[in-house]
Amino acid sequence: MNKFICIFSLLIAYVNATALTFTLQPSAKSCFYIFTTEPKSKIGYYFAVQAGGSFDIDYSIKAPDGKYIVQEEKKRQGDWIFNAETAGEYEFCFSNEMSTFAEKVVDFEVKLDDDFKASLPDAPTENIAVEGMQRSIKNIEDKLASLQNTLHYYKTRNNRNQSTVRSTEGRIFWFSIFDVILMCSMAVLQVLVVKFFFQGSRKQLV
Template sequence: MRLSVLAAFAFAEHVAATALTTAIAANERLCFYADVDKAGEKLGFYFAVQSGGSFDIDFEVRDPNEKVLLDGQRERQGDYVLTANTPGEYAFCFENDMSTLTEKLVDFDIMVESEPRREPPARTAQISEQTTALEESIFRLNGMLLNIKRTQKYFHTRENRGFDIVKSTMNQLFWYASLEVMGIVGMAVLQVYVLQTFFTKTGRRYKV
């Protein structure tokens, strides 16, 4: 399946990104694509399995020349940043081959940044010449927001996984209780049948 995932931000930021949640059926391979306009752009890739099986998935990242840049098997989540050295279309693929019945629900982000990330300048005596106090505040706020976003993703993943485990446990308890009830009813019917056959045995009649 081929899906294009580009969502443009403000031109001043030169960033394209997407955040999606997708269901991947058993034995299914699903790929998403992002375009890189020039060499040197930054690619960010984050994913986390929210539900299904053991919360694991196979993944792969390929460049426009079909070269594998990242891959992993039975991974629960990942957070990667890499530099795109070749302009073109990059593929981000998930594969659920290890599961024959279970569907997996995956949250993921793909980010393309047109400029190298700007790092805050070192705190030296010349800091006032390099940046303003407002820019320093923006850098700090940006870092804090990124940390908050990562923390929210972490708790969101934990919540979904916990809910999936509880749901699975409830289903198991339901079927276990149902089998237990059917077993008790079957034993009661069997006992009644045995008692009836024991007291209603017929023998030969003899005339005196």
């Protein structure tokens, strides 16, 4: 069974988030790795199947100790945040092994703890202005996250609708070709039947 592994490591000191779109071939598996040096960090991910087959895929998340955090089958998309209890390398795998002919186009994004909150110093209790600023920044972060999720949703819906339209157009085209061939075949058959009928009548008259 054809398998391939795509690997990248994200060092938390340098890179805190990544987003990519990749194509997963039939009967193939792709794995991505993210490395965190801090325990109890938050890791968030988003994925959506943009095109191919029934827009579903199998995926799993494995902790550094080899235990599975998530294992799900035939999912169209996912958006989740979980606590990385131990520091180390976390494995995100996507599998298209259930499909024998349809390739899948997948959007994938993973984030680390620094992407979920602003790195501001703790505000003194008497400094109301700094506290208000932190609340405003948190509110902006929440609204941006909501907007990003909405954009992901509309992008996925748009891609899937376009794929459905292309599939419908293809079916209509081939059905039209089949219909034309069928009508031509029926016309030829009718001509041959009529010709054979009149030839048989002439022989009887002679």
